Amino acid sequence: MSIENLxxxxxxxxxxxxxxxxxxxxxxxxxxxxxxxxxxxxxxLDLTGTKISCEVGRCGACSVLMNGNLVNSCLLMAYxxxxxxxxxxxxxxxESMNPIQQAFLEEGALQCGYCTPGMVMALKxxxxxxxxxxxxxxxxxxxxNLCRCTGYNGIIRAVSRYIENSQSS
Amino acid sequence: MxxxxxxSKRWFVRPxxxxxxxxxxxYLTDLTFPNMLYGRxxxxxxxHAKIMSINTxxxxxxxxxxxxxxxxDIPGLNGFGLIFPDQPVFCKDxxxxxxxxxxxxxxxxxxxxxxxxxxxxxxxxxxxxxxxPEVALSNESISLHPSGNVLHRAExxxxxxDEINQVFFSxxxxxxxxxxTPRQMHAYMETEGGVVVPEKDGxxxxxxxxQHGFKDRMQLSRILNMDEKNIRVVSSxxxxxxxxxxxxxxxxxASLLALTTNRPxxxxxxxxxxxxxxxxxxPMKITMKTGVDEKGKILAHVVRxxxxxxxxxxxxxxxxxxxxxxxxxPYIIPNVNVEGxxxxxxxxxxxxxxxxxxxxxxxxxxxxxxRLAESLNxxxxxxxxxxxxxxxxxxxxxxxxxxxxxxxxxxxQINHSSILNKPFSQxxxxxxxxxxxxITMHGGGLGYGRPDPSGGRLALTKEGKIEIAFGFExxxxxxxxxIEIMMIEELGCSKDDISIVIGxxxxxxxxxxxxxxxxxxxxxxxxxxxxxxxxxxxLSNASIVTEEKVENxxxxxxxxxxxxxxxxxxxxxxxxLAQSLINLPTITSQYDFPTTPDPIVGGHYLYSFGAIxxxxxxxxxxxxxKVTDVEHTIAAGPVVNPMGFLGQIEGGGIMALGFTIMEDxxxxxxxxxxxxxxxxxxxxxxxxxxxxKVNAIETLVEGDHFGPRGVGEIGTVAVAPAxxxxxxxxxxYWVNKLPISPEEILNALTKQNxxxxxxxxxxxx
Numbered sequence: 034m035s036i037e038n039l040x041x042x043x044x045x046x047x048x049x050x051x052x053x054x055x056x057x058x059x060x061x062x063x064x065x066x067x068x069x070x071x072x073x074x075x076x077x078l079d080l081t082g083t084k085i086s087c088e089v090g091r092c093g094a095c096s097v098l099m100n101g102n103l104v105n106s107c108l109l110m111a112y113x114x115x116x117x118x119x120x121x122x123x124x125x126x127x128e129s130m131n132p133i134q135q136a137f138l139e140e141g142a143l144q145c146g147y148c149t150p151g152m153v154m155a156l157k158x159x160x161x162x163x164x165x166x167x168x169x170x171x172x173x174x175x176x177x178n179l180c181r182c183t184g185y186n187g188i189i190r191a192v193s194r195y196i197e198n199s200q201s202s
Numbered sequence: 203m204x205x206x207x208x209x210s211k212r213w214f215v216r217p218x219x220x221x222x223x224x225x226x227x228x229y230l231t232d233l234t235f236p237n238m239l240y241g242r243x244x245x246x247x248x249x250h251a252k253i254m255s256i257n258t259x260x261x262x263x264x265x266x267x268x269x270x271x272x273x274x275d276i277p278g279l280n281g282f283g284l285i286f287p288d289q290p291v292f293c294k295d296x297x298x299x300x301x302x303x304x305x306x307x308x309x310x311x312x313x314x315x316x317x318x319x320x321x322x323x324x325x326x327x328x329x330x331x332x333x334x335p336e337v338a339l340s341n342e343s344i345s346l347h348p349s350g351n352v353l354h355r356a357e358x359x360x361x362x363x364d365e366i367n368q369v370f371f372s373x374x375x376x377x378x379x380x381x382x383t384p385r386q387m388h389a390y391m392e393t394e395g396g397v398v399v400p401e402k403d404g405x406x407x408x409x410x411x412x413q414h415g416f417k418d419r420m421q422l423s424r425i426l427n428m429d430e431k432n433i434r435v436v437s438s439x440x441x442x443x444x445x446x447x448x449x450x451x452x453x454x455x456a457s458l459l460a461l462t463t464n465r466p467x468x469x470x471x472x473x474x475x476x477x478x479x480x481x482x483x484x485p486m487k488i489t490m491k492t493g494v495d496e497k498g499k500i501l502a503h504v505v506r507x508x509x510x511x512x513x514x515x516x517x518x519x520x521x522x523x524x525x526x527x528x529x530x531x532p533y534i535i536p537n538v539n540v541e542g543x544x545x546x547x548x549x550x551x552x553x554x555x556x557x558x559x560x561x562x563x564x565x566x567x568x569x570x571x572x573r574l575a576e577s578l579n580x581x582x583x584x585x586x587x588x589x590x591x592x593x594x595x596x597x598x599x600x601x602x603x604x605x606x607x608x609x610x611x612x613x614x615q616i617n618h619s620s621i622l623n624k625p626f627s628q629x630x631x632x633x634x635x636x637x638x639x640x641i642t643m644h645g646g647g648l649g650y651g652r653p654d655p656s657g658g659r660l661a662l663t664k665e666g667k668i669e670i671a672f673g674f675e676x677x678x679x680x681x682x683x684x685i686e687i688m689m690i691e692e693l694g695c696s697k698d699d700i701s702i703v704i705g706x707x708x709x710x711x712x713x714x715x716x717x718x719x720x721x722x723x724x725x726x727x728x729x730x731x732x733x734x735x736x737x738x739x740x741l742s743n744a745s746i747v748t749e750e751k752v753e754n755x756x757x758x759x760x761x762x763x764x765x766x767x768x769x770x771x772x773x774x775x776x777x778x779l780a781q782s783l784i785n786l787p788t789i790t791s792q793y794d795f796p797t798t799p800d801p802i803v804g805g806h807y808l809y810s811f812g813a814i815x816x817x818x819x820x821x822x823x824x825x826x827x828k829v830t831d832v833e834h835t836i837a838a839g840p841v842v843n844p845m846g847f848l849g850q851i852e853g854g855g856i857m858a859l860g861f862t863i864m865e866d867x868x869x870x871x872x873x874x875x876x877x878x879x880x881x882x883x884x885x886x887x888x889x890x891x892x893x894x895k896v897n898a899i900e901t902l903v904e905g906d907h908f909g910p911r912g913v914g915e916i917g918t919v920a921v922a923p924a925x926x927x928x929x930x931x932x933x934x935y936w937v938n939k940l941p942i943s944p945e946e947i948l949n950a951l952t953k954q955n956x957x958x959x960x961x962x963x964x965x966x967x
Binding site for chain 2: 076092130137141144146172177181183
């Protein structure tokens with residue numbers, strides 16, 4: 034059975050009362066236990082900054098942070114996120130634009146932009162624990178995020194710029 | 203000039219960037235509307251069959267299902283296709299490929315729609331699958347279309363078949379090879395989708411990605427039997443396209459469902475549907491026979507191209523024409539004989555894809571040159587230099603083209619690349635290193651004989667904005683940024699004064715498709731054409747309102763300024779001016795992409811040039827190829843938007859790297875084997891070279907007033923042969939089939955005793 038089919042069940046679906054924090058807001062939702070996090074975000078909460086693309090955990094477009102860890106929201110189901118804290122791309126610029134996002138803008142590290150939220154989340158995860166990563170560490174951290182437009186060069190430049198900016202400030 | 207942040211004076215943050223990096227931008231697949239339904243499409247899942255029956259009763263009975271539609275429910279033409287509408291919206295009696303649509307469902311939720319699709323019973327009688335052009339052209343094959351299985355033939359010959367053989371006899375060296383290229387997938391991150399909203403007045407608004415809103419509207423009008431003026435197509439922003447969203451995809455289904463249910467209907471295809479129904483790059487089998495004299499001057503060139511176009515035509519004929527045109531590339535060859543055929547099969551549909559047939563043919567052509575150079579013991583550079591077209595030479599189809607030195611310029615510059623001039627130390631036991639180059643010449647616009655019009659509108663709005671409107675789409679290429687830069691520089695206003703309107707047939711003039719590397723040039727021409735007459739009107743109006751002499755006025759940031767140097771504020775702001783006027787200055791224009799005066803169908807007039815140098819590392823143990831360094835030199839006229847230009851070349855280069863070393867939409871008996879990114883692998887950040895350099899040559903021949911050429915495709919075209927040349931440099935082995943197979947490389951290394959795996963002892967050495 035494919036992942037998608039799990040959330041396609043219409044009969045005999047066990048629902049749960051999901052209680053979690055999304056971008057610091059407490060959420061209470063009655064959803065099928067196997068409803069995917071990406072659908073909760075996009076369909077139930079209209080948080081469409083989290084993108085949907087491959088739905089098999091390969092492209093990283095739907096990346097979010099769960100309790101601070103990078104996850105593919107297409108692979109997590111409602112029952113697995115019970116009680117957790119989820120942060121999405123919308124959280125990153127809640128008050129002002131995050132310096133990672135600023136670096137993406139300045140270096141032109143985006144084109145169609147569809148992979149960008151996932152890229153930003155992956156970098157947030159990396160840079161929170163390792164503020165000065167090597168090129169190899171950057172590559173490993175972003176290897177789960179596909180981009181078809183930029184060729185990744187701009188993204189690497191953006192990370193370098195972010196590191197430069199954060200070291201000089 | 204090396205393109206980067208440091209050297210570029212116009213390095214501006216793109217206007218659509220902030221919304222993209224913060225996730226605020228609503229792509230059309232992110233939209234929802236009140237009372238919205240979800241749609242799904244039932245695809246045949248089998249490549250060739252007769253449809254015996256379609257039963258939708260069970261699906262209709264499912265709670266929450268609002269409509270189930272089949273061919274019976276199409277009010278107008280049951281067909282679409284940009285040129286030939288030969289692809290059925292819904293199949294009636296024959297299925298020609300795995301992605302053929304049979305029915306569509308609208309339901310209260312996406313989950314119910316998915317469940318309903320499974321309840322539709324279709325009875326098929328399978329037919330023999332024609333899974334290659336050879337099978338489709340054989341005598342036993344049945345015809346997929348009334349005209350047979352040949353979609354299109356194209357040729358360009360300066361000499362007949364029998365005569366060219368005589369020339370080969372006189373050649374010093376002749377190389378004949380057959381090249382194969384893969385069925386590359388566009389792999390845009392945003393799959394096809396959108397929402398169609400029925401409006402109160404009976405019209406519909408189609409929010410769905412396309413590269414040509416007006417062509418969508420025309421086709422939807424035929425399908426829906428609805429006046430075009432009742433269809434509004436909103437078509438930007440787009441999460442990647444690369445040619446793959448130029449044809450209709452979900453629009454007919456969502457429109458039919460919306461009209462039937464009278465509710466907004468959203469369809470967002472799953473990756474699996476996108477893979478089986480979406481277009482791919484034409485796989486081509488190209489045989490080339492090329493002969494040279496003892497110095498390396500090419501005397502004769504015979505080319506035979508067989509393209510697998512899949513089940514329906516889409517732009518197959520034009521892609522083949524393009525490949526035929528570019529079969530001689532930037533070289534002047536006295537005796538040319540090129541034939542191509544594009545063949546219908548039961549495979550997935552091939553259509554438009556960045557490079558448009560140029561990538562396949564350039565891989566073959568440049569590889570031929572390298573083999574010939576090797577056979578004569580001369581360099582890659584020397585053989586090209588000897589055969590290059592000169593400034594005023596005719597184009598590759600014998601047509602007049604805009605004079606250009608692009609070919610010499612890019613070849614000269616790339617030859618100085620550090621990649622080609624560094625000595626390799628082959629000390630690391632496991633890796634072989636090599637370098638190579640390739641060049642290309644790529645036509646922009648649709649070519650002679652194909653309507654290629656464009657239009658724009660420049661206006662002062664009631665709100666005091668200077669509004670520029672085009673029918674182009676922002677597919678990610680950075681067109682909005684480019685338009686903003688051109689507006690600021692041409693008009694002297696500020697970024698905040700400008701309102702850019704694109705991608706909405708309700709608001710913009712028809713501008714043609716955002717394809718064929720044409721949008722930047724067309725926008726540039728539009729702004730240039732409209733600027734002076736509009737400015738005269740604006741300033742004369744300003745003169746009346748301000749009672750200043752018109753000759754003392756000019757446009758500037760925020761408003762109309764006095765030409766005096768010592769003023770610090772405008773005489774009147776645009777807003778005040780707009781409020782003071784009854785008739786706001788507005789100008790529209792219609793113009794065409796420049797075409798050759800010679801009546802040669804498909805022949806181009808403006809060409810851009812690209813050269814690429816690459817360094818590779820071949821792993822002797824695994825046979826895997828890693829591209830470790832890349833340098834591009836592009837000659838495409840003035841650089842309008844350095845950030846966008848750089849992104850297009852870097853991104854295109856990596857897309858072509860995928861084409862060369864990893865990507866292939868594998869099909870088995872007409873069914874896709876690689877159906878998602880877990881099996882269809884595109885380059886990740888780990889697969890790219892550690893270094894990439896992009897140079898732009900901006901000079902044009904004196905008197906060339908055609909301005910910037912587009913760069914959407916040129917960065918992809920010559921990457922493959924450059925990598926192949928580098929692999930040969932590293933290993934001595936020539937690859938003829940893409941993507942490169944590590945097994946093939948390993949076998950070659952073993953044969954040459956260069957591998958790490960010793961055939962006799964079966965042990966690592």
